Amino acid sequence: MTAAPIHVAGERLMLDPGGVLIWPAAGLLAVSDLHLEKGTAFAKRGMLLPPWDTQATLDRLHFLLRKWRPQTVVALGDSFHDRDGADRLPAVELDRINRIAETCRLVWVLGNHDPAPPAGCAGEAVATFSAGPFVFRHEAEPGAPPGEIVGHHHPKAAIPTRGTTVARPCFVTDTRRVMMPAFGAYTGGLDVRDPAIARLFPRGGRAFLLGKDRLFSFALTRGGNPLTADRGNMPSVRTLGGG
Amino acid sequence: MLDAARAGESVLLIAPTGGGKTLAGFLPSLVALAEAPTDRLHTIYISPLKALATDIARNLLRPIDDMGLPIRIETRTGDTPANRRTRQKQTPPHLLLTTPESLAVLLASPDAATFFGGLACVVMDEVHALAGTKRGDQLALGVARLRSLSPGLRCVGLSATVAHPTAIAAFVGATRTIAVADGAPPSISMMLPEGELSWAGHMGLEAAGQIMARIADAGMTIVFVNTRAQAELMFQALWKINDATLPIALHHGSLEIAQRRKVEAAMSDGRLRGVVATSSLDLGIDWGGVDQVIQVGAPKGVSRLLQRVGRSNHRMDEASRAILVPANRFEVLECEAAIEGVAARDLDGDLPRPGGLDVLAQHLLGLACSAPFLPDEIYREIVTASPYAALGRADFDDVLAYVEHGGYALAAYDQWRKLFRDSEGRLHVRSAKIAALHRMNIGTIVEAPMLKVRLTAGRSRIGPILGELEEYFAGLLRPGDTFLFAGRLLKFVRVHEMAVECQDGGTGDPMVPAYEGGRMPLTTNLADGVRRLLQNAGGYDLLPEQVGAWLRLQRAVSRMPGRDDLLVETFPRADRWYLVAYCFEGRNAHQTLGMLVTKRMERYGMAPLGFVATDYVLGIWSANRPHDVARLFDQDMLGDDLESWLAESAMLKRTFRNVATIAGLIQRRHPGGEKTRRATTINSDLIYNVLRQHQPDHILLRATRADAATGLIDVGRIAAMLARVEGRIVHMVLSRVSPLAVPVLLEIGRESIRSSDNEDALLAEAEALVAEATAPSPPAWAQQEMPLYSGVSAA
Structure with missing residues (x-):
């Protein structure tokens, strides 16, 4: 898995194709929108989804923590799918979370899904977290000074390829702000062209789509449209498969 | 009676x-x-x-x-x-x-x-x-x-x-x-487009002039085509030459219902002279005065053709009249075989497959919503339904467990069970809310996510709805793009509130929306008919002259596909090698076979570059010379190769989405409508990934694999073919392209080529293309403000 370096507010950040952001100089790893216990939240409403979502999410996070060995882990909000999500954590998963807090500083930035500190989980809970030139908050503030790292919108981008579009969660960034993809196993996405996201990047920017081993990078024009190749280069786009 | x-x-x-x-x-x-x-x-x-x-x-x-x-x-x-x-x-x-x-x-x-x-x-x-x-x-x-x-x-x-x-x-x-004995046998003829017969293509637009003349000669004509895209294009082609301004209309399943009803009413009243239609008019109401049916493009199957032909002259004592218009040479053979098949009443159709376990799950929850039941009694009732006659008790119990509590190996949802058992073992639905939600979601037709198409005059003015488009197509449109829909040239404005907003009067080369599952594959029966025609050299004289000559040339320079063998030709062309396999198993099966064979070629170092699947053949091109062809088509590809490809296959994920929706794992409708829908939908691919990793034998994954045997992936047909041709693979090593291979080579670039099912590879290609296209002068902001992007592939 090859991470991509970018520069924001004079600092070098690494974007990992696994969906986390690393600030190497500070030994900090940020992850956003874990939405833990989304499965049980849906079960309450009568949708019995496969119950391994928390496990799958933490498995992936653990892999990335072993890879980057950060001193600080910032969870950028919506770490739990709902207010009492932490109460429903199976004991073994709660244990895993608390073990993270034993090896590094664990910061829970609060989000709209989890406006209160997660009950029983180690670590500190804050509304925003500032470090160096960066402010880590759940939801972007229009007009914030450069150096804002946010989550919340679950950005994804759809790229026309041969005869089909491929949609993937992505990082979105201009030089001022980084919006992180949602990390949770059951988190969907919002198209980067949606005004909710596009208005936060008024001069366009760049989307980094998550891939298996690397990121795929596309410029975004004003309005969030990915700058893709001229259709003349892609003969199959016109008839579009299906029939 | x-x-x-x-x-x-x-x-x-x-x-x-x-x-x-x-x-x-x-x-x-x-x-x-x-x-x-x-x-x-x-x-x-x-x-x-x-x-x-x-x-x-x-x-x-x-x-x-x-x-x-x-x-x-x-x-x-x-x-x-x-x-x-x-x-x-x-x-x-x-x-x-x-x-x-x-x-x-x-x-x-x-x-x-x-x-x-x-x-x-x-x-x-x-x-x-x-x-x-x-x-x-x-x-x-x-x-x-x-x-x-x-x-x-x-x-x-x-x-x-x-x-x-x-x-x-x-x-x-x-x-x-x-x-009841059949009525007068239908009279079916073939109408060839004038001039040189097409080598490839499926639209048949070159026959528009002749079709228009036939419409003018008859009272009322239905022009059947195979896809909605073809319907849009054919209607446009006819409209352009409709100098007499005959009342003609368009009818397909994506048009707004009110619009379709209007067309149907106009047909009933005899106010129309022609309708261009897809399978949306195959079944149903007796329209009365339809004088002739014109089928443009391949008929695909004898039964389907009979159904369509039967739309004309809805009376027992008169022969139905139909005209077949092949769009290319292979389709001439298919039309000929279909006419023979109709004459011989050689109906196609497989035996009905066993009932779906997803449908059973929906039914069981429905039963509980109606009244508490005893599993033993219900099992006895279910097996009286013929699709479920062979349903084993173990499968039934697994489906029931799924309905009760998800049926997961990890017992996580005990407190949120949908059903509970009373002391006598009767199953009750847990709450009225669950029952209400279930009733809203009954049904087995799962459609791809669709967006309404709305005509707008200006940004604020709301116009009429024209119909629906698949969401993925809307994703390909950029503001200002022109596309063809409902017989109009439209200019895309934006997607707004679950609707594609557009204006009349698009200019330039239009895109044509395509739809999932828009094409049905050639039936086994008709494929046999085509093979029979190819084999019967004595009958070539009875075929149109150009077709006869084409086939004779093929015999001279290569050979004909046999009835029970598999002909594989390989030849070099430009700087590539081509392999063409004449399987005749239909597009879906060829698509799957293409994935499996290229995987194998990769392993043998032949460096496959891409493939294209038609109803008749599979064509693969590669950097290195294909050899050991019999091994490439060995039956053992249906083992591990199939499993590993299937697991990641987009088609299997799509199949899973349907199964999960029907089984009620994902709900389509919620009280509260669209807004709650967005808050409560979960992408089925995410669920699929988690489930496959943690419980690969879950009942819904079993149901998904059972569906994959037919339908989009059509593994069943590949298995039957590979078994049939075992030891009978005929490899012709040629120095250049054979006459029979020309059509498939021409499809390259027209058809969507699935060079790979690997989305990452597709993204990499798109990224490289953009990089290439924008290299000389990157956008100004990228130069000035973001000078430090150093290419993401750098290690």
Whole structure:
């Protein structure tokens, strides 16, 4: 898995194709929108989804923590799918979370899904977290000074390829702000062209789509449209498969 | 029919279209109701089409009124307003005309037992179109329930002529089959486009002039095409040369319903001269005065062709008239084979497949919503439905466990079970909320996410809805793009509030929306017919001259595909090697085979670069010379190779989405509508990934793999072919392209080429293309403001 370096507010950040952001100089790893216990939240409403979502999410996070060995882990909000999500954590998963807090500083930035500190989980809970030139908050503030790292919108981008579009969660960034993809196993996405996201990047920017081993990078024009190749280069786009 | 009714026998009535079979199905009920009036529901009629139910209600009302019979007839479909539904429950009609979905909703209500308690008869129309489909599974389960609620229930099935009448009789539960002799054989001819016959392409637009002339010569013509995209293009082509401004119209499944109804009404009233239509007009209402049917493009199957041809001259004593217009040379052969197949009544159609476990899951929850049940009793009831006759108890128990608590190996949802068991072992639904949610989500038709198409005059002005587009197509549109829809050239404005907003008057080369599953593959039967034609060199003289010459040349420079072998040609061209396999197993199967064979070629170092699948052949191109061809097509590819490809395959994920939706794991509708839908939908691919990783043998994954055997992935057909040709693979090593291979080479670049099912590879390619296209002068902001992006592939 090859991470991509970018520069924001004079600092070098690494974007990992696994969906986390690393600030190497500070030994900090940020992850956003874990939405833990989304499965049980849906079960309450009568949708019995496969119950391994928390496990799958933490498995992936653990892999990335072993890879980057950060001193600080910032969870950028919506770490739990709902207010009492932490109460429903199976004991073994709660244990895993608390073990993270034993090896590094664990910061829970609060989000709209989890406006209160997660009950029983180690670590500190804050509304925003500032470090160096960066402010880590759940939801972007229009007009914030450069150096804002946010989550919340679950950005994804759809790229026309041969005869089909491929949609993937992505990082979105201009030089001022980084919006992180949602990390949770059951988190969907919002198209980067949606005004909710596009208005936060008024001069366009760049989307980094998550891939298996690397990121795929596309410029975004004003309005969030990915700058893709001229259709003349892609003969199959016109008839579009299906029939 | 009346005899069978008096004897209480269930009957299957097989008659060609126009035989008046629908009325025959109702006659015994009308007689019985006239003789012994009742105030309970006596007969329900189930049709695959809402429109058909409505139309038949209209047609029955007249004679009943004329005769002054005290018989009440009503319809009940998804469109029936709530107040009428309530009234129907309180005072049931004698005859209720409905669809499989609405029947399932009625059966899931707490008063099902009272409502259906006195039911005497079920009439199932167009059974041939339902048996073997998920809607058919749902209907069969519903009828099994009705038999339990009303012992002695009589079933009547109405069917067109089919290849497997005994299977259809079993589906209906008929003890007697009455077959009405076919009417006059249809007269079918072929019309070749003028000039040089096309080598490839499927649209047949070059024949537009001749088609227009035929429309002008006849009273009313239906021009059937194979896809919605083709319908849009053909309509445009005809419209451009419609100098006499004949009233012609367009009809396909994505157009707004009101628009379709308008076209249908105009047909009935004889106000139209021609309609360009897809399968949306295959089934259903008798339009009356259709004088001729023109089929443009490959007929795909004998039964389908007969169904379409039967739309003309809806009377028994007159021959239907149809004209086939092949769009390329291979289609000439297919048309010829289809005409022979029709003459020989060589109907196609596989035996209905076993019932889907996802449909069973939906049915079981519905039963619990109606009344508590004992699993043993219900199992005995279910296996009386023919699609589930072979259902094992273990599978039944797994499906039931799924409905109760998800059926997961990790027991996480004990407190949120959907069903609970009482002390006697009866299963109850946990809450009224779960029951209400279930009733909103009954049905087995799963559509791809669609967006409405709305015409706007300006940004703020809201115009009429023209129809629906698949969401993925909308994702390809950029503001200002032109696309062809509903017979208009439209300019894309934006996607806003679940609608594609557009304006009239697009310019430039339009894109044409395509739809998932828009194409049906060539049937096995017709493929055999085509192979027979190729083999019979003596018959080449009877084919159009250009086709005969083409085939003779093929014999001279290579050879013909045999009836039971597999011809594989390899040859170099430009700087590539080509491999063309003449499998004749249909597009879906070839698509899958292409994935598997290229995977294997990769392993053998042949460096495959891409492939293209048509209904007839599979063409693969590679950097290195293909060798050891017999090994490439060895049956063992269906083992691990298939498993590992399938697991990641987009088509399997799509299949899973359908299964999970039907089984109720993902709900389509929620109280509160669109807004809650967005908050409560989960991308099924995410669920698939988690489930596959943690419980690969979960019942829903088993159901998904069972579906994959047919349909989009069509593994069943590949398996049968590989077994048949084992040891009979004929490899022709050629120095250049053979005549028979020309069409598939021309498809390259026209068809969407699936060079890979690997999305990452597709993204990498798109990224590289953009980089190449923008390299000389990157956008100004990227140069000035973001100088430090150093290319993401750098290690």
